[in-house]
Amino acid sequence: MVHVNSPLANVADGVQLLYKDFPYEVDSFADFHVRLDRPHNHHRLWHPQVLCYLNDECPFAPLPTDQALAVFESLLNFSIYATIYHFLILHAASIERAGYTAILPAPPGSGKSTLCAALVSRGWRLLTDELTLVSPSTGLISPMARPISLKNASIDVMQQFAPQQTFSPKVYNTIKGTIAYMRAPSESVARMHETAAPTWMIFPKYQAGAATSVKLLPKGAAFIRLSSGLVNYSILGAVGFEAMTQLLERTLCYEILYSDLDEAMGWFDRLPTAQ
Amino acid sequence: MAIDTVLKTILTQPQPLTDLTHPQWDVLIHSAQRVGLLGRVQYLLAAGGLLEGIPEQPKMHLETARIVADNERRIMRWEINRITRALRELQVPILLLKGAAYLVTDLPVSNGRVSSDIDLLVHKKDLTAVEGALKAHGWEHTKLDEYDQLYYRIWSHELPPLRHRERGTVVDVHHTILPPTGRLHPDPEKLLAEALPVKGLPFSVLCPPDMVLHSAAHAFQDGDLKRGLKDIVDLDELLRYFAADGSFWVKLIERGQELNLVRPLYYALRYAKLVLNTPIPQSVMERSQAFAPLWPIPQLMDHFVANVISCRSDGRPGFMHDFAASMLYARSHWLRMPPVLLARHLVHQWLKR
């Protein structure tokens, strides 16, 4: 539950567009108080800026106002991984279909979000695009169904690939380049409270011109690969270790190298029957 | 019931919290978090069997605070392990201070406490040897400009902080407990002389009265009370625990006089009693009055301290809080450094921003 406070129009519009299907309440307990506002400095007049606050502390430096929506999404990510410790958090997308769930861990630039957006637009349920929350006690993933963030060239790719999806306006000149968000399908949001048992851990890697190739990964190697995408693992201590080892023991781990999105998606489609 | 009262009640006499509304929980959780006391709150509620009736959402935040506190504890224990490996060959007297001391002696104040820096006190003549041994085991000085390096080495009471190359954890090595440029100079030799050895480790800790006096000096002489309530909670816990020894109060006053720390002791006793109703014998309160500063300072301090530790009912610090906090910050620098040095230091800090 997030309490959002901002006088900025692009924040209000962006949140309404991307979180249209999310429930809202008043007078409740807010896990995070998020505020985006203009800082009180001379930039106010000719280089309008936005400053964000999480529970009255300011984690980021000011940025131009037209990046406010991106700031909002980054701030939510930050809020989650800085404070949610009763889940093991992985930097990974997760998708589910017919009871089978794939976790897609990947560093920036691996094409994870594009692949995730493509799969979601073709019928996979979006559990999450950025942060996968795994319960240490049950091993199940708790979905968030927040917007999928797309960068630079992949924005146009996705808008062509799935024109029926809803996209936010582009946000230019962020440190990651141009960003836009694809709203999670209503069904994914409606099923946000349905947890999912992970079946596969699939490490995607986009490489221009590469033929699609898939490799099975041994558990130890998968753990090492995952280690750079672990957000709160070290804070969880022994609980985190048990959660990780069980996750790897319950899933089949693959690495997929691809350049052709359709081919990669074809492999995903065939996955459940290959089990 | 005003929210800061609820927080104080949990800290001193935990009770079931069944009639708090969701917005009230919101304020309570976020204010405790802001002053670094959520871990303590969780510990007290858990120890009192009071977690049962709490709604799911705030309970989740309490659970997070527990995980963080446990993790900090583990980090601190491991650091002590590694420092032991680095320093045990030296065979020089080394004192653990503050959080590390509370942890190795299993004091109740260490429960739910969140801190991971390690503070050591050594004889000034052993500073170089200790610094050398730590550097040989992976600690290195953080990047400081020349001015800051000079400030630490010449004017301060500690080496520039040492950060471990791989773990990123920090060790502060002190040779006194207050800056030499300040107005009070408790003799470190006296502290070391009365220190108590810790079983199984090559370290000692301050004796009980000295622990309290150090905590008081840290809060009221050296510090700016930024986390005011947290400092007072530490003092309250230490006083309650050590009071089990009947002779503690007399020793506390005597030692305060011997170390010339009666002024911070006066403040410590006054505010522990006022804020958290610490059970301090009336005779001790009366005795400490003799150490009070002249009018109007006690009244001003009362006002500033009250503002710094309170929170508005929506949980956000207000103007009065910020003003009081800035007055205390200015005061702490004034107490730390002579006026000429202070002007230079503040200008330098401001320019760096």
Place this chain on the structure above:
Amino acid sequence: MAGTEVWRAANLLMRSWDDGVIVYNLDSGTTHLLNPTAGQVLYYLADAHASVGVLSHRLACENDLESDEELDHTVEDLLKQLDSLGLIEPVTE
């Protein structure tokens, strides 16, 4: 000499997988992936305190190897590495 020094494992959680042993050090909070041999030695030390000689002998027996000075040196190097990682400690009492 290190040959007579006795070692023990830190407080560890371990899992043996096809490609190695994944270890969690409860004291330091660090996680390591060790090759199977290093993992084996660590399992021995988690079982009982031991010196280089004892470990070398056990490793030789269970893996059908020559128990010789070269194996001793290998084990000694391994113990130095495990010590620097904080996974083992010398027994000082």
